[in-house]
């Protein structure tokens with residue numbers, strides 16, 4: 001047997017071992033090119049069901065199907081070589097029973113080559129998390145604001161606003177951790193709850209709108225790049241405004257087309273992509 005020197009991907013156990021250590025850098029990705037741009041700095045790609053809103057223009061994540069997640073998950077695996085790829089299980093594909101969850105999660109793993117799946121839920125999903133983990137499927141949990149419960153919540157607002165709700169979120173995180181999850185996304189909670197959850201579990205918390213008290217952070221890539229402007233949560237830090245760049249490029253392209261400024265293969269003086277106005 002030969003020893004390969006190919007660099008291997010970050011795994012779920014690698015991420016679990018980062019508790020309290022170097023912060024985990026996580027971003028969403030839905031496509032091979034985006035994954036390739038972000039791979040070098042990302043520890044874990046979450047192929048989120050937010051793809052439904054961000055790429056498909058759906059009003060919520062509820063219409064996202066397993067086939068959509070498999071297509072996007074496989075693309076992100078193909079476009080990356082370093083980050084652990086974790087694929088969201090969409091609404092209705094895991095809540096019915098542990099067996100349903102295993103059947104669908106196994107499909108996701110086989111057809112995408114991803115390293116883990118993510119499911120939303122707390123105490124009520126602990127049995128399912130244990131069932132998957134016992135059968136070889138690494139699971140990332142997701143507590144706090146759970147977008148798949150938007151109809152029950154009545155909207156996307158921060159949760160844990162009173163003592164009972166805060167205690168329930170901590171119990172949810174403990175239950176998912178005790179069930180064997182390798183990490184938990186904590187979404188839409190105040191700093192005190194982000195801190196309490198992080199201190200209550202022996203696995204890393206990855207926050208989104210949950211303060212710097214978590215063991216890592218995740219953002220929807222299109223939010224942080226300024227590529228999705230329909231709705232931007234207040235906590236999102238913007239690092240670029242690429243939608244403006246796209247509009248500028250498209251305007252310049254359209255000017256070139258109208259002015260018939262397009263070279264053929266015989267009169268290209270420089271690559272069109274680097275040509276400046």
Ligand code: KIV
Nearest residue numbers: 028046048049050185
């Ligand atoms: O669907 C999603 O994009 C997510 C991440 C933001 C954690 O769940």
